Amino acid sequence: MLAEDTSPRRRTRPKGRKQQILDSAATLFVQNGFPNVTMNAIAASVDITAGALYRHYPNKAELLALAIRQSLDSFPRIDSTSSLDEALSLACDAAVRHRQLGALWSRQLQYLPDDDQAELREHLRDINRTYLALIERYRPELSREQARLLSRAVESVLSSPGTHSLVLPSAEYAGLLKTACRSLCDTHLSENAGPASPSVPALEPVSRRELLLQKAIQLFAAKGVHATSMEDIGATVGVTGPSLYTHFRGKEDILAAALDRATQALWLDLGEALHQHSDARQALQAVVRGYVRRTHGRLQLTSLALIDSRDDPTVRTRQREYVREWVALIRSSRSDLEQAPARALAHAGLAVIHDVSRTPAAFDTSIEDNLTAMVMAILGCAD
CATH class of the missing domain: 1.10.357.10 (Tetracycline Repressor, domain 2)
Incomplete structure (x- = not known):
């Protein structure tokens, strides 16, 4: 008869634990705002202790930076030969499928250290340059400033699903966003008549x-x-x-x-x-x-x-x-x-x-x- 094995069992970590933590943290950041989320809350959301969480991630700022990097990487890479319509279709589908991601980079990026912010903002500028090139090819009559304004606005439309909790069927919502982006890109823009007048020193209330x-x-x-x-x-x-x-x-x-x-x-x-x-x-x-x-x-x-x-x-x-x-x-x-x-x-x-x-x-x-x-x-x- 074999002796019973009474040695302590080593608890195995579930596969994908780090990704589970990252996904849960991203959701909490969007739902509650970065300042209102604690490491304890993140740990509880995936049923682990705070000590176990710290073995994976040293602090919540690193979690936020990784969540934003992941969100940026999830958006489709647009081929330079794509048409504007093709690019908008891919981007709007992704924006609806990953709707919390836009809220991460539009509202939570400000809470990161300056170095992380600079790196991620450069990543955002790379994405913007893609839309800028497509818009300039679609509307060659625009000035660089006008095309840049439209490309920045396209990004904002794509991030807008993360600013509210409204539920729409995915295909309907993606189609709605694409139509909005397409109309946006067709907007007639006024010519720049020069820089705005410099502001004069403002009077201030005595109160x-x-x-x-x-x-x-x-x-x-x-x-x-x-x-x-x-x-x-x-x-x-x-x-x-x-x-x-x-x-x-x-x-x-x-x-x-x-x-x-x-x-x-x-x-x-x-x-x-x-x-x-x-x-x-x-x-x-x-x-x-x-x-x-x-x-x-x-x-x-x-x-x-x-x-x-x-x-x-x-x-x-x-x-x-x-x-x-x-x-x-x-x-x-x-x-x-x-x-x-x-x-x-x-x-x-x-x-x-x-x-x-x-x-x-x-x-x-x-x-x-x-x-x-x-x-x-x-x-x-x-x-």
């Missing part, structure tokens, strides 16, 4: 609280909320220490006030557009133009719409209500469109405005006209 709020909005737009501290905000107006907290209890208090300011500004613009126009398409164009103007204004109020609002149901509700007004105007302008596709197009148009506004390039005098025309083309409501 210290209002000045702090305005400076905070500018910092949130430029650096992101997560990277902006109360000290950063106070330093812009020379306020430090306890006196800073006599105006706001903390950064969350400032953020709430900034979001309220942005929401009210957008609703005022929308109300004005509805009041001045009886035609839905004209009203929609006025709303889009107002949104573009708010994005490129000194306070960049609409950039606050990018703020992760998962922990604030009031903000989420306000954002949904505002998008619903876009959807209503789109559907009034297009009798062929149901609610869900109209909402998907609204998010695509908003993504284009936000992404172009963050492009580190000088805006010329034609940008307001061109961005408005591009978004109207994406919505299928161009003249």
Whole structure:
């Protein structure tokens, strides 16, 4: 009779554990935002201990960088001989199949160390150069700046499925995005009449609280909320220490006030557009133009719409209500469109405005006209 083997069993790791961790981390980053995800939460999502997770990955920044690299690699490589239509078909199919990936690089990239950001942004520029070459071949009459503007907007449309939770059949959604991208690439663009007039020194309010709020909005737009501290905000107006907290209890208090300011500004613009126009398409164009103007204004109020609002149901509700007004105007302008596709197009148009506004390039005098025309083309409501 053989003696019973009582030696401890070595637990074998499931195959693909590292990839399982990476996939789960990417999902959590998209759902909750990078700052709100802990290594413990990632470990729990794949039923391992935090210690086991650290044996695979030293920190969550490395997980985010790898997730973004993987997402970029998942998009199809476009052959230089492909037509624009062929390239858009492949890209839109991939964008729908991997819809969380666009949200990774459009919203979470900012949380990486500078070196990783620089590397991944160069990867994004490589992808952009492909679309740029295809657009220049398709529309040789465009200037390099105009073609670059369109190629950047195509990227934004492709990343837009990651900015919302709307569910559409994959084939329908891919077709919707392709039509939007195709219309975008056909947009008539105004000629650049020269660089925008240099800004003059702006007058500032005498109210210290209002000045702090305005400076905070500018910092949130430029650096992101997560990277902006109360000290950063106070330093812009020379306020430090306890006196800073006599105006706001903390950064969350400032953020709430900034979001309220942005929401009210957008609703005022929308109300004005509805009041001045009886035609839905004209009203929609006025709303889009107002949104573009708010994005490129000194306070960049609409950039606050990018703020992760998962922990604030009031903000989420306000954002949904505002998008619903876009959807209503789109559907009034297009009798062929149901609610869900109209909402998907609204998010695509908003993504284009936000992404172009963050492009580190000088805006010329034609940008307001061109961005408005591009978004109207994406919505299928161009003249």
